[in-house]
Amino acid sequence: MRTLPARRTASLALAAALAGAGMTGLTGAARADAPPGAWTATEITGLAAPALYGVTAPDLGHAWAVGTQSSSSAPLILSYRHGAWTPQTAPAGTAPELVDVASGGPSNVWAVGQGGGDATAKALHWNGRAWKAVAYPRPLPMAVSVDSRGRAWSIGSNTDGSGAAVFRRTGGAWTDKGLALASGTLLDALAARTPKDVWAGGATSSGDGLWHYDGTSWTQMDIPGDWPHWVLQVAALSPDDVWFYTLPQDPLFSGPTLVHWDGTAFTVTKTPSPSATVRTYAQDVGFLGDIAPDGRGGVWLQDSRTAYYRHFDGTSWTSVPRPVNDLGGWPQVYDLAQVGRTASVRGVGPGAGDRLLIDRFR
Template sequence: MRTALARRTAPLALAAAVAGTLTGAGLTGTALADAPSGAWTATEITGLTAPALYGVTAPGRERAWAVGTQSSASAPLILSYRHGAWTPQAAPAGTAPVLVDVASGGPSNVWAVGQGGGDATAKSLHWNGRAWKAVAYPRTQPMAVSVDSRGKAWSVGSNTDGSGAGVFRRTGGTWTDKGLALTGGGMLDALAARTPKDVWAGGLGSSGDGLWHYDGTAWTQMDIPGDWPHWVLQIVALSPKDVWFYTLPQDPLFSGPDLVHWDGTAFTVTKTPSPYGQVRTFAQDVGFLGDIASDGRGGVWLQDSRTAYYRHFDGTAWTDVPRPGGGTGGAPQVYDLAQAGRTASVWGVGPGAGDRLLIDRFR
């Protein structure tokens, strides 16, 4: 559901701080709304060495999984939330050392994908309610995973050299190619499989916007309004008429990311209020701009990994809510957000600072 950590670089233009709200082609000033009811809290996870989390999923309010890496990116990390506490789970032998994404179709159907460790390393894992099982993966570099309404896993991945990007669905005990193959510098890194006939894939296109929709038969490249192609970083699909995208327009001045909404007929583009005054010519991974998640009430939560705020968008205006503790030392980083089932509760995870790891939650 989210954009996974990418072990490759992608060129960006020079950064310039831009604030405001962009809807369609018009620019207006940023408005602030009242803060949503509830509060963000942080839980400190101890007993780990150099931990980092890159993905989180929550099929319900009291069940969740978070995945990443530990021991300086040399071993996989899986944390399970149950009975109000986070505890480590054992990964199968040979699992890729950096788990980059996780998705669930229920508490007994959880999928994770990972990178690194060589071609023979297990790149995908499945939790059946009792244990994790290593599953062979068709590419050397998985990027994201999602589970559709029938409980089938989907994934986007490529080869380590950047070739062969494609979309795959778990069918008949194997990963099946679903017919979207990008060449010429294209990259797939985001995925949301709502149903087998309603799937969104995002990334960086070799031409046009990096967004494709699958209707069960064929893929269609979508056109987001704007003067510059959009690099699609994150996708949250709630219904055929309610889909959110976190994108980065490839404009020469790097005006910063957009929040894009699809209502089943058209796209609405809103500029995020986060400051982007740093000069940055390369992004080392596509988790560098954080993530989005549904708030369960028609709006969206955003954490941009640049400020000590969670930003909330209610469809009209933005609210800044301080991150508990101000982050894990230095610049706060949150690489993934996940709504807990269909509730208003949201989880946030990211890299730790040294051996200190925080997991945030709104409720």
């Protein structure tokens, strides 16, 4: 459920022109004690200008991280098993920038990629033994998710941003799930919890960029606020426990919010992240970082602009220092993923030189 910073872009000038309904349900950012555990980092070397854009961890013993290397000219796949990360070989013709990865178990992993021309493989499937290239219905995949039945869902569009749609893998083919969207709508986030509980997020010129699928039809949802919400990330745990990382499209660029759905209503919480650089990075969706469930009813957030992970327990925020590193700063975190249903979380982002770090909380 990742938004690639380089290619998945949308202008805030366009998004700021969106109109919305009145603000309700906004809560503040109180402080709380840090959750038990600590963030650590694993260093991986021997790579060429690496960057990771997506991570998935179906259980404590398995994980996959995907991205690009060699100045964005070759795909990068890392597999975690037996306590170590090792590179895996992508099929010939794989898109050079793998932007997202999702899993339904150690033998059912899906990745999608961008770049490399129309003939490049845009989707990959891991069956527990090898990666296989899979045809994709759009030239620009944006995200992938796996539902409770092990079926892959994905969102993609044309290279000019038109034709955004949601697809489900059925019978060896991608099926369009019928989300009719106005021209200019951006889809960049996806969470398929079950075949009858799917969330798609993005930005649109009319209302909030959030849609829900109940197995039959799509409904555009209305998040409280004075301005439309650009939905950047979705984490769906149950029908009455869904988290969204959003950017309200106000002209003052006030910064992102954390939104929670309890099955009946939305609650909007301002994040403690600084908002001064929102305008500077208006073209870089990835600068806003990501969210992931903490396994305790709360959420982890990394905003890619501070040396802290932010934790929200449903009421209050905690700032937890990131692991110390010698990469000359704090690498951005493009994706966070809960490890199975545990309280462990993994985080990935770009590296420096021939090295990169993969963070983990446990």
